[in-house]
Amino acid sequence: MPSRAEERLRFETFVVGAGNRAAVLAVTAVAEHVGRSDSPLIITGGVGTGKTHLLRALRHFVAGRFPGRPHLVLDPHALDAIAGSPERRAEVLQQAQRAFLIALDDLSHLEGKTAACQLLARIVDAADMSQVVLTADRPVEQLAGLGASLRSRLAVGVQVAIDPPDLQTRAALVHAAALEYGATLTDAAIDEIARFAITDARQLFGYVRRLVATQRFQVKVESPRRPELVERASEGFEDLLVFADPEKIVWDWPEMSARLIEELD
Numbered sequence: 001m002p003s004r005a006e007e008r009l010r011f012e013t014f015v016v017g018a019g020n021r022a023a024v025l026a027v028t029a030v031a032e033h034v035g036r037s038d039s040p041l042i043i044t045g046g047v048g049t050g051k052t053h054l055l056r057a058l059r060h061f062v063a064g065r066f067p068g069r070p071h072l073v074l075d076p077h078a079l080d081a082i083a084g085s086p087e088r089r090a091e092v093l094q095q096a097q098r099a100f101l102i103a104l105d106d107l108s109h110l111e112g113k114t115a116a117c118q119l120l121a122r123i124v125d126a127a128d129m130s131q132v133v134l135t136a137d138r139p140v141e142q143l144a145g146l147g148a149s150l151r152s153r154l155a156v157g158v159q160v161a162i163d164p165p166d167l168q169t170r171a172a173l174v175h176a177a178a179l180e181y182g183a184t185l186t187d188a189a190i191d192e193i194a195r196f197a198i199t200d201a202r203q204l205f206g207y208v209r210r211l212v213a214t215q216r217f218q219v220k221v222e223s224p225r226r227p228e229l230v231e232r233a234s235e236g237f238e239d240l241l242v243f244a245d246p247e248k249i250v251w252d253w254p255e256m257s258a259r260l261i262e263e264l265d
Helices: 004-008 021-032 051-065 079-083 086-098 114-126 148-154 167-180 187-194 201-221 237-242 254-260
Strands: 041-045 071-074 101-104 131-136 158-162 183-185 261-264
Touching (some): 021 041, 021 051, 051 071, 051 101, 051 131, 071 086, 079 086, 079 114, 086 114, 114 148, 167 187, 167 201, 183 187, 187 201
Parallel strands (some): 041 131, 041 158, 101 131
Antiparallel strands (some): 183 261
């Protein structure tokens, strides 16, 4: 059964902004015309800009619209081992020939792995009738560790970049995160959080998740009263940004988080 995170990564939940609109249009064009669009399509962008979200959304869409059509999801960490086994290598190449969609997330994991890069080059060659969609944290021409042969094959495709989210997009991401975690943030709080120059959407979701979890804990322990509204987020909210792990729940700012959250469902 798909995890909650997997279920969330769909086109409907992707926040579109100025920096990612071109990538969204390219991926949705592939979704509507699998096998008839430019291939390979390579989505490039920094950490947390939404590359994985778009790739998984594409897989969800294709699986729903074309049930029964085979698609091949390549694990970049496993390709080296597959390349070293003649039987597994032959099996993957046969799957590539039959696949409707071939997807691989994060080409950078293949840098320096000669056998894996050679295998991916052969997969791309074998996928004449397939749609190949890949992601990378940099443009292909900057991934020198992929080797000239693979980079040459990928160069015939289309690259589309996702830029870091601007202020408006970050605000929309904060709002979407609050809705997902069952809270309503004040407009002032959304604006305050969005103004921190965070370009990683996962971090933004993580900070909102902490605020919601902290507030629920505080309300449950102290009282069920509705938190007061404030015009701006508390000074000191910046301290939350030193925590890189979005799964870590911070308990140290319950009063501040109470003032940030307008109401809880």
